[in-house]
Amino acid sequence: MYTNVAAVTCMQYPGSFGHFRTDAKTFADWGVDYLKVDGCFVGEDVLNKAYIKLGSQLNDTGRPMVYSCSWPYYIQYIHSKVPDFEAISQHCNMWRNYHDVQLYWPALKMIFKHFEDEYEELSRHHGPGKWNDPDMLIFGTDTLTESQSRVQIAVYVMLSAPLLLSCDMTKITAYEKKLLQNLDLMAVGQDPLGVMARPHKLQESVTLWVKRHLPMKGNKFHSYSFAIVNVDSQPHLIYFFPKIYGTDSKDGYTVMDVFSRDFIKNVTFHEPIEVTVPPDDVIMYTFFPL
Known part of the structure; x- marks a missing residue:
């Protein structure tokens, strides 16, 4: 109404x-x-x-x-x-x-x-x-x-x-x-924590949105989602370190591509991520602590 x-x-x-x-x-x-x-x-x-x-x-x-x-x-x-x-x-x-x-x-x-x-x-x-x-x-x-x-x-x-x-x-x-x-x-x-993702400008037309959420490993290590958004008409190669944005589980993370819903690899918490984001598009990963 x-x-x-x-x-x-x-x-x-x-x-x-x-x-x-x-x-x-x-x-x-x-x-x-x-x-x-x-x-x-x-x-x-x-x-x-x-x-x-x-x-x-x-x-x-x-x-x-x-x-x-x-x-x-x-x-x-x-x-x-x-x-x-x-x-x-x-x-x-x-x-x-x-x-x-x-x-x-x-x-x-x-x-x-x-x-x-x-x-x-x-x-x-x-x-x-x-x-x-x-x-x-x-x-x-x-x-x-x-x-x-x-x-x-x-x-x-x-x-x-x-x-x-x-x-x-x-x-x-x-x-x-x-x-x-x-x-x-x-x-x-719809994560119960209701955190509003923080934006980080990586390039003029590329923003990395970072969100801490559930599930957690124990009471210490959160899951994280990373959405790399490109609003340019050209593709952009992006390289970043998730550790800078909060990942800290020393046992590493398993990484899921949210749109394909495929688990693509396991990573240590300090490994870099390199992706090419197509024009007017987004790459979105969720990191679940191992």
Whole structure:
């Protein structure tokens, strides 16, 4: 379900301003599981109060609902102020902090860059029950090549981002379905630790995303996933040492190619990785401690 904290929605339909208690109860009575709340047509002062008030009313219904806010987006990009992510993460389950995704590849690249640039701030307020939202997967829209689809879902699972679809499900391609049903890929995205992957710029158009997650060996050595993302129109040869980014199990790791779901080799924790990443594509490995 969708609404707005103003009197009307962004498309001029009735909004929830002045009716938070009534609307929250109505949504609960309807069995709503997920509520997206926009922030058009109101000032900064209203945004900073309304999202807290509506969230409180939703909690008072006693029905668990995912509360998806657009609060930080409007503060930062419409009112040119700094969002209070401490408050936002206390009152919302997830929140949009960048522009709407569009049905073209450059828009996705801008979203990736935003999360790279804002990592230090965004990651501090991200975790179980409180998620940064880069907007929906654009599967089922005949927009992306197979490699670009790999990139979008790889970055999103590395970010521990919500995975949402809004499309005619009959138009999901066989390859997109394969990605969505890749349980090893989903396990990285839905890892209970909820860590937001850290980006490392290896070349101008190549970013290494690194995520620590479960399972662990004992209580000491985590698994790690590495997504090497190339958003250039040319292939790039990449060489890096996983040890620099956290791997430390002296018994080594077994390495799985997440997209093929094949275990490709065992490595010591200090061995280098060398890969050629094709244009607009990603290589993604998970290291499981031995």
